[in-house]
Amino acid sequence: MPESIPAPLIIDTLRDTFREARGGSMREPLGWILSVPDTHQKTVLAALDKERALRVVTCATEDEANAIAAGLWIGGEPVVLMIQHAGLYASVNTLRGVAMDGRVPTFYMIGLLQRERDRDPKESRHSMVRFAEPLLDTFGVPHARLEGPDDVHLIPEYYRLSRQRRGPAAVLVGLETS
Amino acid sequence: MAMKPEDILRAIAAARGDAICVPTMTTSPAWRTLAPDDLSIGCVGFMGGASALGLGLALAIPKRRVIVFDGDGSLLMQLGSLATIAGARPRNLTHLLFKNGVYHTSGAQDIPGGLSVDFVQMAKGAGYRKAYAVKDFEDFKSRLPSMLTDEGPLFVELHTGLADKTPMTDRGGQPFHQQIENLCQKLSKAG
Numbered sequence: 591m592p593e594s595i596p597a598p599l600i601i602d603t604l605r606d607t608f609r610e611a612r613g614g615s616m617r618e619p620l621g622w623i624l625s626v627p628d629t630h631q632k633t634v635l636a637a638l639d640k641e642r643a644l645r646v647v648t649c650a651t652e653d654e655a656n657a658i659a660a661g662l663w664i665g666g667e668p669v670v671l672m673i674q675h676a677g678l679y680a681s682v683n684t685l686r687g688v689a690m691d692g693r694v695p696t697f698y699m700i701g702l703l704q705r706e707r708d709r710d711p712k713e714s715r716h717s718m719v720r721f722a723e724p725l726l727d728t729f730g731v732p733h734a735r736l737e738g739p740d741d742v743h744l745i746p747e748y749y750r751l752s753r754q755r756r757g758p759a760a761v762l763v764g765l766e767t768s
Numbered sequence: 769m770a771m772k773p774e775d776i777l778r779a780i781a782a783a784r785g786d787a788i789c790v791p792t793m794t795t796s797p798a799w800r801t802l803a804p805d806d807l808s809i810g811c812v813g814f815m816g817g818a819s820a821l822g823l824g825l826a827l828a829i830p831k832r833r834v835i836v837f838d839g840d841g842s843l844l845m846q847l848g849s850l851a852t853i854a855g856a857r858p859r860n861l862t863h864l865l866f867k868n869g870v871y872h873t874s875g876a877q878d879i880p881g882g883l884s885v886d887f888v889q890m891a892k893g894a895g896y897r898k899a900y901a902v903k904d905f906e907d908f909k910s911r912l913p914s915m916l917t918d919e920g921p922l923f924v925e926l927h928t929g930l931a932d933k934t935p936m937t938d939r940g941g942q943p944f945h946q947q948i949e950n951l952c953q954k955l956s957k958a959g
């Protein structure tokens with residue numbers, strides 16, 4: 591497994607994903623990042639501070655992030671939610687009530703803090719890591735693991751998938767960004 | 769005497785122009801009858817989320833006013849939204865709180881703290897541009913025009929009695945996803 595995923599690579603990928611969502615338009619903000627800070631993705635959040643084209647809204651809870659995402663999407667804006675596994679557990683009712691029942695395309699990047707390199711997340715010693723994929727499976731949310739620089743193509747793919755299926759789709763960030 | 773929620777909603781329906789309205793809990797059934805076919809989206813299945821959804825709409829469509837009709841119990845459930853909204857500084861967001869002191873929809877149990885909870889102080893403390901309470905209908909009518917135009921985020925605590933209907937006694941209305949679809953279509957037609 592690689593050591594880390596460079597933050598600039600993720601930010602470039604997000605920029606491309608948003609540009610594609612806007613049909614090539616360079617309008618600013620290109621897109622929105624809704625975040626309840628995730629330790630695994632903290633270098634991305636730090637770098638986003640300096641990005642004028644991507645607007646970050648820090649939310650007090652992941653419930654809010656889900657509902658804000660719906661409002662932005664209804665208004666035609668591209669959005670990514672950056673949260674951590676604990677935030678997924680904390681906001682399951684809103685994931686269900688907004689993204690699923692509302693058929694709102696909602697794309698999540700979920701940090702798997704404490705994911706061990708030597709074992710599958712489903713066998714993790716940490717309940718926080720262990721339950722993320724089974725929970726997403728229970729709700730029928732498609733997901734994939736982002737575990738190295740070569741996996742960043744999953745970001746636009748799962749973003750598009752959330753649009754196609756009109757509902758949630760998630761990428762699990764299995765190692766720290768650098 | 770506490771204001772009637774239906775009177776407030778009727779006055780808003782007449783004055784709101786092309787504003788998007790986001791009712792939740794007991795304002796939903798009344799709003800459906802008062803403003804049956806327009807730019808609205810009723811939030812019931814994710815308690816506390818109406819103001820956050822309104823924030824997303826307000827950020828996405830800055831040229832249009834967004835008015836949230838929140839419940840006091842709902843706001844308590846996601847109280848951090850006050851800070852999130854204030855931090856995002858949406859100039860076009862009006863957050864109206866229908867303060868009835870109870871969880872009317874689930875059987876009118878007192879909310880924690882009951883009527884003594886001061887949401888105006890909370891909104892001010894969170895950083896809303898303006899926050900005040902309105903206790904009688906004449907005052908409400910005279911301030912309504914500015915509620916629709918004042919720079920936001922604006923918070924108004926409305927002291928109300930209980931609505932005639934709740935989402936439990938008056939089910940119906942379109943499913944949430946259908947309301948979203950309708951709103952998307954109307955917004956894209958409006959350009």
Ligand SMILES: Cc1ncc(C[n+]2csc(CCOP(=O)(O)OP(=O)(O)O)c2C)c(N)n1
Nearest residue numbers: 793794815839840841842870871872873874
């Ligand atoms: C997460 C969650 N917990 C509990 C409920 C049950 N519930 C439904 S409506 C409601 C009360 C809503 O009260 P308020 O926001 O004050 O609105 P009102 O009915 O007074 O207009 C409650 C507790 C729920 N819908 N969701």
Ligand SMILES: [Mg+2]
Nearest residue numbers: 840841870871
């Ligand atoms: Mg109430």
